[in-house]
Amino acid sequence: MVHADETTDTIFALSSGAPPSGIAVIRLSGPRVRFGLEKISGSVPPPRRAVLRAFRDPADGGLIDRGLLIFFEGPASATGEDMAELHLHGGRAVVAAMLRAFGSLDGLRLAQAGDFTRRAFENGKLDLTEVEGIADLIDAETEAQRRQALRQADGGLAVLVEGWRSRLLHARAMIEAELDFSDEEDVPGSVADSIWSDMGDLADEVRGHLVGAHFGERLRSGFEVALVGPPNAGKSSLLNALSRRDVAIVTDIPGTTRDSLEVHLDLGGYPVTLVDTAGLREGADVIEAEGIRRARQRAEHADLVLWLTETGEPAPADLRSQRRPVWAVQTKRDLVREGWVNPSEVEHSISVRSGEGLDDLIRSIGAFLAEQAPTTPSIVTRERQRRCLEDFLAALDIGVKGDHLPLELRAEHLREAGDILGILSGRIGVEDVLGVIFASFCVGK
Numbered sequence: 001m002v003h004a005d006e007t008t009d010t011i012f013a014l015s016s017g018a019p020p021s022g023i024a025v026i027r028l029s030g031p032r033v034r035f036g037l038e039k040i041s042g043s044v045p046p047p048r049r050a051v052l053r054a055f056r057d058p059a060d061g062g063l064i065d066r067g068l069l070i071f072f073e074g075p076a077s078a079t080g081e082d083m084a085e086l087h088l089h090g091g092r093a094v095v096a097a098m099l100r101a102f103g104s105l106d107g108l109r110l111a112q113a114g115d116f117t118r119r120a121f122e123n124g125k126l127d128l129t130e131v132e133g134i135a136d137l138i139d140a141e142t143e144a145q146r147r148q149a150l151r152q153a154d155g156g157l158a159v160l161v162e163g164w165r166s167r168l169l170h171a172r173a174m175i176e177a178e179l180d181f182s183d184e185e186d187v188p189g190s191v192a193d194s195i196w197s198d199m200g201d202l203a204d205e206v207r208g209h210l211v212g213a214h215f216g217e218r219l220r221s222g223f224e225v226a227l228v229g230p231p232n233a234g235k236s237s238l239l240n241a242l243s244r245r246d247v248a249i250v251t252d253i254p255g256t257t258r259d260s261l262e263v264h265l266d267l268g269g270y271p272v273t274l275v276d277t278a279g280l281r282e283g284a285d286v287i288e289a290e291g292i293r294r295a296r297q298r299a300e301h302a303d304l305v306l307w308l309t310e311t312g313e314p315a316p317a318d319l320r321s322q323r324r325p326v327w328a329v330q331t332k333r334d335l336v337r338e339g340w341v342n343p344s345e346v347e348h349s350i351s352v353r354s355g356e357g358l359d360d361l362i363r364s365i366g367a368f369l370a371e372q373a374p375t376t377p378s379i380v381t382r383e384r385q386r387r388c389l390e391d392f393l394a395a396l397d398i399g400v401k402g403d404h405l406p407l408e409l410r411a412e413h414l415r416e417a418g419d420i421l422g423i424l425s426g427r428i429g430v431e432d433v434l435g436v437i438f439a440s441f442c443v444g445k
């Protein structure tokens with residue numbers, strides 16, 4: 001897994017945001033960090049102490065900037081290698097000159113996306129689920145996302161997996177011992193019985209963590225709320241009102257929206273993808289019919305469907321037949337006409353024009369999402385993690401429930417289960433997964 005050419009290089013990159021900014025942070029990692037610091041700032045400061053230094057161009061000694069310098073001595077650093085941080089003035093030219101100066105030094109190169117985190121992973125500072133947590137922490141846009149990502153970056157899943165792995169190793173060792181002894185005819189009793197009951201408990205524990213997996217994955221990627229209803233119901237108007245932008249075209253012509261359109265919102269700390277769809281009606285032209293097909297499809301995959309009509313009538317049966325809830329929402333409350341359902345009788349009644357009912361609707365959606373949250377926070381947040389744990393359970397269950405199988409075969413399934421945990425934490429066989437995960441990072445992380 002360790003590539004000699006990559007780890008012998010010393011990497012550097014701008015780790016703070018795009019200049020100009022108040023301060024820019026350039027990070028370095030690798031065996032030639034000391035050499036780089038000597039060339040640029042004259043000497044290597046004592047580890048973990050911020051010192052004020054002049055940074056000079058190694059070519060002509062010209063002053064580039066003055067700023068803070070911190071040296072971290074490996075292996076007690078984020079990557080496990082020697083590292084340094086330079087805090088500079090965050091001007092474009094300052095940053096460019098500094099990067100150019102480091103690039104002119106032998107054995108130093110600009111880092112690629114995710115290089116620093118990759119080294120931390122390869123040097124055993126992080127397991128793969130922690131790496132995934134860090135990626136999510138950087139991407140987190142809402143409070144609930146931040147908390148979930150931090151739990152994972154902090155080793156929430158990694159610690160569990162490590163515990164499961166050692167229980168599995170213990171079980172396998174006991175079974176190996178039993179297999180060895182069973183050659184001798186007169187060994188009494190069987191240790192394996194207690195082992196299998198512990199493995200059964202382990203399976204239940206993992207199953208428990210999978211219960212919240214769907215919520216965890218949705219919290220990471222966003223919950224989908226679909227706006228569905230007949231033409232002119234006011235779907236696009238509601239999308240615009242909730243996102244406080246003119247995202248969708250609104251006209252009094254039925255069939256204005258022909259394709260699905262989405263916006264990302266923060267509703268009560270939860271990430272929500274709000275989807276506007278084409279109005280559902282019979283006898284539409286080819287383009288509109290395709291839009292209607294997509295609308296139904298989006299509704300099928302949504303976590304919540306809002307059925308918008310001017311009358312507040314319930315949604316058609318086929319929309320309500322699926323598992324996720326469908327709320328009937330009466331629109332244009334400001335226009336409520338005689339003979340129509342009294343707004344006090346429908347659950348949600350709104351007017352985009354007057355603003356009535358909008359806050360209530362937002363609150364209800366937030367409360368609905370909060371209700372979905374499992375009582376213990378979900379620790380599984382990605383499809384990759386969930387699939388690993390499902391495969392793990394499948395292998396473990398064959399072992400646990402296989403009293404009719406020879407002990408060797410049951411033990412073999414435990415070995416397989418252990419390998420799957422290794423894939424989950426990134427210990428084995430994951431080169432292809434690694435490429436994808438690290439490429440999703442920014443340069444300098």
Ligand SMILES: Nc1nc2c(ncn2[C@@H]2O[C@H](COP(=O)(O)OP(=O)(O)OP(=O)(O)O)[C@@H](O)[C@H]2O)c(=O)[nH]1
Pocket residue numbers: 230231232233234235236237238249250251252253254255256257258277278279280331332333334335350351352353354
């Ligand atoms: N009075 C009033 N008019 C509204 C309200 N909401 C929407 N409208 C009007 O209703 C008409 C249709 O609104 P849209 O948001 O385009 O409706 P839609 O459901 O997206 O329509 P399609 O995309 O054609 O299916 C527009 O003329 C809006 O201005 C409201 O709360 N009160």
Ligand SMILES: [K+]
Pocket residue numbers: 231232250251252253254255256257
């Ligand atoms: K319309």
Ligand SMILES: [Mg+2]
Pocket residue numbers: 235236237248249256257276277279
């Ligand atoms: Mg529309």
